[in-house]
Amino acid sequence: MTTAAVATATRAMRRPARSRSLKAWYRNGTLVAGLVIVGLLVLAAIFAPLITHYDPIKQDLQNALLSPSADHWLGTDKYGRDVYTRLVYGARVDLRIGFLAVLIPFVVGSVAGALAGYFGGWGDTIVMRIVDVFFAFPFYVLVIVLVFVFGSGEKSIYLAIAAVSWVAYAKIMRGELLVAKKQDYVVAARLGGMSHGRILLRHITPNVLSQALIYAMSDIVLDILAIVTLGYLGLGIAPPTAEWGSMILDGQEFITTFWLQATIPGLAVVVTSLGLSLLGDGLSDLLSPERRK
Amino acid sequence: MLDRFRFVPIRLLQSIPVVIGVTIVVFFMVHLLPGNPALTILGQTATPERVAALNTQLGLDKPLWDQYFIFVGRLLHGDLGDSLTYQRPVFDLVAQAVPITLSLLAYALVLSLAISVPLAALAATAPGRVRDGLVRVFTLLGQGMPQFWVGIMLILLLSVKLGAFPVGGYGQTPAEHPYYLFLPALTLAIAMSPTTIRSLRASTINVLGADYVGTARSKGAAGVSLFRGHVLRNAAIPTVSIIGVNLGYLVGGSLVIEKVFAIPGLGSLMINAIFARDFPTIQAVALFVALFVIAVGILTDVVYTLIDPRVDLSSKERA
Amino acid sequence: MSADTTTQTTAQGTAQAPAGRASHAPVQPGVPLLSVQDLTVGVRPSRDRTVSIVEGVSFDVEPGQRMGIVGESGSGKSLTLRAIAGLLPKPVEVLSGRVEYNGVDLLAMPAKKRRTLMGPEIAMIFQEPMTALNPVVRVGDQIAEGPRRHLGLSAKEAGELAVSMMARTGIPDPARRARAYPHELSGGLRQRIMIAMAVSCGPRLLLCDEPTTALDVTVQLQVLRLLEKLCDETGTSLVFVTHDLAVVNQTCSELAVMYAGHIVESGRVKDTFRQPRHPYTRGLLESAPDFDRPDRLLIPIPGFPPNVADRPEGCPFAPRCGYVRDHCTESVPPLAEVAPGRLAACFESDRLTEVLA
Numbered sequence: 005m006t007t008a009a010v011a012t013a014t015r016a017m018r019r020p021a022r023s024r025s026l027k028a029w030y031r032n033g034t035l036v037a038g039l040v041i042v043g044l045l046v047l048a049a050i051f052a053p054l055i056t057h058y059d060p061i062k063q064d065l066q067n068a069l070l071s072p073s074a075d076h077w078l079g080t081d082k083y084g085r086d087v088y089t090r091l092v093y094g095a096r097v098d099l100r101i102g103f104l105a106v107l108i109p110f111v112v113g114s115v116a117g118a119l120a121g122y123f124g125g126w127g128d129t130i131v132m133r134i135v136d137v138f139f140a141f142p143f144y145v146l147v148i149v150l151v152f153v154f155g156s157g158e159k160s161i162y163l164a165i166a167a168v169s170w171v172a173y174a175k176i177m178r179g180e181l182l183v184a185k186k187q188d189y190v191v192a193a194r195l196g197g198m199s200h201g202r203i204l205l206r207h208i209t210p211n212v213l214s215q216a217l218i219y220a221m222s223d224i225v226l227d228i229l230a231i232v233t234l235g236y237l238g239l240g241i242a243p244p245t246a247e248w249g250s251m252i253l254d255g256q257e258f259i260t261t262f263w264l265q266a267t268i269p270g271l272a273v274v275v276t277s278l279g280l281s282l283l284g285d286g287l288s289d290l291l292s293p294e295r296r297k
Numbered sequence: 298m299l300d301r302f303r304f305v306p307i308r309l310l311q312s313i314p315v316v317i318g319v320t321i322v323v324f325f326m327v328h329l330l331p332g333n334p335a336l337t338i339l340g341q342t343a344t345p346e347r348v349a350a351l352n353t354q355l356g357l358d359k360p361l362w363d364q365y366f367i368f369v370g371r372l373l374h375g376d377l378g379d380s381l382t383y384q385r386p387v388f389d390l391v392a393q394a395v396p397i398t399l400s401l402l403a404y405a406l407v408l409s410l411a412i413s414v415p416l417a418a419l420a421a422t423a424p425g426r427v428r429d430g431l432v433r434v435f436t437l438l439g440q441g442m443p444q445f446w447v448g449i450m451l452i453l454l455l456s457v458k459l460g461a462f463p464v465g466g467y468g469q470t471p472a473e474h475p476y477y478l479f480l481p482a483l484t485l486a487i488a489m490s491p492t493t494i495r496s497l498r499a500s501t502i503n504v505l506g507a508d509y510v511g512t513a514r515s516k517g518a519a520g521v522s523l524f525r526g527h528v529l530r531n532a533a534i535p536t537v538s539i540i541g542v543n544l545g546y547l548v549g550g551s552l553v554i555e556k557v558f559a560i561p562g563l564g565s566l567m568i569n570a571i572f573a574r575d576f577p578t579i580q581a582v583a584l585f586v587a588l589f590v591i592a593v594g595i596l597t598d599v600v601y602t603l604i605d606p607r608v609d610l611s612s613k614e615r616a
Numbered sequence: 617m618s619a620d621t622t623t624q625t626t627a628q629g630t631a632q633a634p635a636g637r638a639s640h641a642p643v644q645p646g647v648p649l650l651s652v653q654d655l656t657v658g659v660r661p662s663r664d665r666t667v668s669i670v671e672g673v674s675f676d677v678e679p680g681q682r683m684g685i686v687g688e689s690g691s692g693k694s695l696t697l698r699a700i701a702g703l704l705p706k707p708v709e710v711l712s713g714r715v716e717y718n719g720v721d722l723l724a725m726p727a728k729k730r731r732t733l734m735g736p737e738i739a740m741i742f743q744e745p746m747t748a749l750n751p752v753v754r755v756g757d758q759i760a761e762g763p764r765r766h767l768g769l770s771a772k773e774a775g776e777l778a779v780s781m782m783a784r785t786g787i788p789d790p791a792r793r794a795r796a797y798p799h800e801l802s803g804g805l806r807q808r809i810m811i812a813m814a815v816s817c818g819p820r821l822l823l824c825d826e827p828t829t830a831l832d833v834t835v836q837l838q839v840l841r842l843l844e845k846l847c848d849e850t851g852t853s854l855v856f857v858t859h860d861l862a863v864v865n866q867t868c869s870e871l872a873v874m875y876a877g878h879i880v881e882s883g884r885v886k887d888t889f890r891q892p893r894h895p896y897t898r899g900l901l902e903s904a905p906d907f908d909r910p911d912r913l914l915i916p917i918p919g920f921p922p923n924v925a926d927r928p929e930g931c932p933f934a935p936r937c938g939y940v941r942d943h944c945t946e947s948v949p950p951l952a953e954v955a956p957g958r959l960a961a962c963f964e965s966d967r968l969t970e971v972l973a
Contacts, residue, residue: 137318140587142549145567149326149583152571225441232443233553237568249443256449263453270446277441508747511703515742516762516813517734519727526761530752606797607751 035286041279049095058086060093060246069262078268081254083244087265090246091272097247099276101161102228106220108166113173114216120174121181122204131174138171147230151239161240165227176219180212214291221284225277232273248273301602304610308595319587324368326583327576328361372584378577382570387581390566395585397467398562401551404478405485406544412486413493418524420494421501421532432498436491444550448484448557455480465559481551481558488550489543496539501532534605541597545590647719648676649853650700650821655713657692657699666711669924670695670877673713674951677870679820682847682854684868684885686861686900690921692877693857697823700855701740702730717821735762739814743826745806749798755806756782756794759813766817781812785842804835808842815846822847824856828863840867861904865889873897876922876932879951883958891971893960895937901972931962939964 048055064084072079078087120131138146146168154160184190185208193203234240235249243250248269255266359367371378377387420432456464468477504510505528513527555564563582570578602608652675658668670692677683687693698704700715702722715722717738722730739762742748750758759781760774769777775794782790785808798806807827814822824843828836844867847854856868864871865885872882873896881894892898899917906912919936922928928935930945937944943963951961962968 133314133318136315137322139545140315140319140590141322141583142545142547142552142586142590144549144552145583145586148552148568148571149579153326229441229443233445236443236445237553237556239571252443252446252449259449259453260457263457266446266449267453270443270450273443273446274438274441278437281437281441508742508744509750512740512742512748512810512813513750513761514703515701515734515740517731517765518761519731527750527753531750534752605752607799 032286032289034282035290038279038281038283038286041275042283045095045099045276045279048092049099052092052096056086056089056092058089060085060090061244063244069258071262072264079262079264081251081265082257085246087251087268090251091248091268093246094248094251094269095272095276097241097245098228098231098249098273101158101231101241102224105162105165105227105231106169106224108162109169109223110173110216110220112166113170114177114213116170117174117177117179118181118204118208118212121178122185122200122208128178132178135171135174138168139175141168143168143226144230144233148234148237148239151234156239156242158241161231161234165230169223169227172219172223173216177212177216180215181208184208184212218284218288218291221280221287225280225284228273228276228280232269301609302599304602305595305599308598308610312591312595315591316588319584319591320369320372321365323580323584323587324365327580377581377584380570380575380578382573382575382578387577390578391563391581391585394561394563394566397560398548398551398555398564400474401478401482401485401555401560401562402544402547404475404482405489405547405551406540408482408486409489409493413490413497414529416490417494417497417501420498421505424502429498432494436494439487439491442488444484444488445553445557447487448481448554451480451484452557465557467560478560481554481560484554484557485547485550489540489547492539492543493536496536497532500535501528504528504531507531530604534601537601537604538597541593541600544593544597548586548589644719647716649679649681649718650677650855651714651716652676652696652700653714653716655696655699655715656711657695657704657708658711659707660709660711667924668711668877669708670699672951673874673877673879675872675879675882677821677853677855679853680847680851681870682844682856682868683870683872684856684858684864685872685874686858686864687874688859688921690876690924691874693874694825696874697740697825697855697857701734701738701823702727703740732766735766735819736817737819738821738823739817739819740823741807741810741814741825741827744830745803745810746798746830748810749806751798754795754797755801755809756796759794759809759816762813762817777816778812781816782809784815784846785809785812786838787812803831804838807831807835807839811839811842811846815850815852818850819852821853821855824854826858827856829858829860836863843867861889861900873900876927877924878932878948878961879959880933880962881958881960882951883955887955887958889972891969893954893958893965893968894933894962895939895964895968896933897960898968898970898972899936899938939967 062085064080067076067080067084068082070076070080076086076088078091080086081090116131117135120128147164150164150167151160154163189207190203193207231240232247232249232252235247235251236253238250238253240249241247251269252266255262255264255269259266375388377391379385380387380390383390416432416435420429423429452464455462462480463477466477468474510523510527513523518526551562552564552567554560555562556568559565563586566578567582569575570582598610602610652673655670655673656668657670658666660666673692673696675683685693685696695704695708699710700722704710710723713723717733722733749755756775756778759778760769760771763769763777764771764774767774779790779794782794787793787805787808793801793805798809801809807830810827822843827843828839831839840863843854846852854868856864858864868885870883871885871888872879873888873894874880875896881888881892881897883893888897889901892901896917899915902915903917905914917936922932922935928945930947931937931940931949934940934944939962941964949961949963951959952965954960954965
């Protein structure tokens with residue numbers, strides 16, 4: 005063994021063996037932690053009525069701006085609504101939209117990028133130019149303008165995010181395909197007479213899909229952040245629906261006196277993002293351990 | 298030596314199709330709205346005569362592509378139209394706002410490096426140990442925090458509670474600007490640091506294990522001088538690209554931050570224009586921002602070429 | 617000889633020192649320049665468990681002497697060198713032993729003081745010059761770094777010294793080449809840069825870790841000759857690690873053969889090559905191709921070197937040895953004198969009397 009090999013071998017001797025196979029996914033601490041956090045959040049969102057006592061929308065002005073107490077764990081906002089209840093119901097909105105918003109860009113972008121990378125030629129050039137154009141616009145600039153153009157509301161958010169996010173998937177998948185199509189197993193399949201479609205579907209996709217999936221995890225975080233930001237700007241989900249971003253906006257008014265209201269929804273976002281990031285990291289370890297950073 | 302930079306004019310030429318695409322997107326942004334743009338601008342209460350007048354004024358009665366070419370023609374003359382809200386040339390408004398936003402971004406970049414480099418070094422020199430874990434937690438949390446919320450939290454902590462910084466605004470004199478811009482720049486810096494730290498940490502670990510570091514040690518180098526002389530410059534190479542990409546993303550973030558802190562830069566201009574339905578301004582800001590991102594991309598490659606004498610981007614295949 | 621060099625007389629003759637350098641601590645008479653005593657290097661996977669990779673290595677190097685350390689990959693020869701230089705990779709550490717330079721134990725020295733020796737007293741040349749040179753710094757500056765730190769030269773003076781060093785190592789057009797980056801030079805030139813860098817502060821001991829292995833054969837000879845010339849001129853001692861017997865034959869006067877982390881034989885090169893006293897050495901010589909005798913049958917050594925973690929009891933070479941007897945697997949044979957100036961770690965050494973032509 006060379007000096008370097010000795011060093012790595014002895015380092016490995018020190019640590020317990022790290023499981024890499026799918027069967028031992030539960031040993032991966034990051035993945036488990038992520039699953040637990042996200043799982044709890046999803047459960048809380050689904051069972052919101054069971055763990056809260058108040059109506060998230062109904063106003064009760066007599067009880068406005070109360071401090072946290074046994075009745076109202078996190079106090080009430082300026083309309084008398086229980087903050088804790090709105091927080092939990094807000095999870096419903098932000099989580100749901102965050103997860104759903106990823107779907108279309110994921111599918112459309114991945115397919116476009118994969119085809120561009122695999123077949124190359126003019127199609128590739130055109131797709132890549134379009135991708136370049138979209139990449140020139142910062143994410144928020146386009147999203148904000150598009151949401152404004154489409155009008156506020158859930159559908160606009162999906163449209164705007166889809167229109168902007170697909171390019172990242174396209175770029176990733178194109179890169180993956182450029183490499184994959186030169187691999188021996190693809191060349192062999194072509195020589196064996198297999199059609200392009202079959203190669204793409206049966207052989208290449210399973211191998212490269214993991215990269216898009218891993219990116220999708222971080223994209224969900226991005227989308228949730230975007231939804232919350234839109235809510236803060238008053239462009240997203242319209243009030244009085246409980247949504248973390250608009251809650252922060254409401255809370256900002258009272259930052260000097262009831263700072264909890266602006267802080268808590270943000271913390272909820274942080275925890276959600278943390279869970280999703282851990283999940284994404286764990287998934288990345290699982291699906292492509294050789295690419296560990 | 299200078300011929301390593303001959304990719305610059307080539308890259309500029311290559312950018313032209315992208316720029317054209319950008320103008321198309323910017324132009325059509327406005328026309329995506331269903332219905333008549335003039336009507337949308339004036340609102341439902343406008344009289345038909347006013348709508349018709351605005352229609353002609355804005356040239357909306359001409360075919361779409363004609364309108365586009367007029368648009369581009371005006372652009373090339375530096376005419377961005379007049380703001381519907383302020384009744385002033387948009388160019389002036391943008392020109393006023395640009396330096397403010399640029400200084401905010403530069404400030405944020407400097408602060409971000411001040412945060413990222415030491416943290417990345419701390420983590421990379423003790424991988425797997427406690428301080429590496431702490432840095433990792435910081436990056437994980439940092440990536441998950443909404444930027445505007447971080448800004449609000451900083452206001453809460455440093456303005457409201459400690460009274461050390463103003464709650465918002467830009468200040469009057471040039472001396473006041475850095476003081477007023479500190480919190481927003483810090484907010485952006487915190488947003489930018491996680492990816493920078495991750496990249497710098499990884500490349501520093503790589504460099505520390507490299508043979509030439511061993512060579513330097515065999516000459517008696519150690520500690521800070523080893524870092525400065527040998528490690529940092531090599532570790533910075535891949536990170537420069539990351540920072541370049543980040544900067545583009547950051548411009549978008551500054552939009553919202555300017556609103557949080559009431560900074561009269563491009564972001565506020567844009568957001569106010571959106572709510573006021575001031576289309577020419579929206580278009581102009583979007584256009585400027587996109588051009589800025591493209592320019593940053595080329596600049597990043599220039600810096601990359603400056604730092605790494607091995608790289609020759611002129612012959613590189615388009616990624 | 618330029619007018620501004622000071623000369624210093626050592627036991628071997630005159631050595632030239634670059635201008636402005638502090639004079640070396642004088643060589644202690646009667647003490648070898650480098651004395652490695654019972655060096656054991658390994659790892660500590662847990663607090664109470666150690667795994668040694670290099671075990672009980674001892675050898676001396678006199679001033680001006682050129683010693684080769686020969687062995688296969690994994691024999692521990694590189695780690696031994698790195699232990700001397702203080703450049704062991706992270707998990708590997710010195711477990712026991714002494715490394716005395718000019719009578720002083722380097723291992724007991726505080727790190728800071730030891731670093732002051734690296735460059736002016738002890739220098740190292742690495743195997744792969746492409747990765748051993750900093751890719752983003754000009755080669756002239758890399759050569760100048762040592763003199764600037766250790767000899768207190770200004771940037772300009774160090775730069776000039778670097779160019780003169782490059783000229784000494786036979787690099788054509790050195791002034792222009794000094795401004796080049798490593799990737800712009802050929803492998804042979806890069807190795808000359810490494811050599812120039814190593815000798816720039818006038819070290820008394822040069823540690824070479826397979827410096828010619830990564831080079832073309834044609835270039836190898838040039839580099840070897842260069843090293844020999846420089847060492848002759850300055851009386852510098854050489855510890856040359858390699859797996860190539862021909863190189864050792866060419867360049868070194870003494871040799872130590874390592875196997876599985878132990879020195880199994882040592883002595884003068886000529887004597888050892890003529891009559892090896894350890895079965896492993898003999899096996900090496902018989903399996904090495906020799907251009908002078910192309911018809912000779914090559915006899916490979918059967919088997920593989922043992923893994924670091926599971927060394928057998930007794931002599932590490934026993935499983936592959938043609939001379940093995942029962943007592944060989946019971947205890948590790950010590951490195952003992954089998955003839956004047958010749959050491960071998962083999963119980964059966966007396967049976968190896970055959971002289972190889």
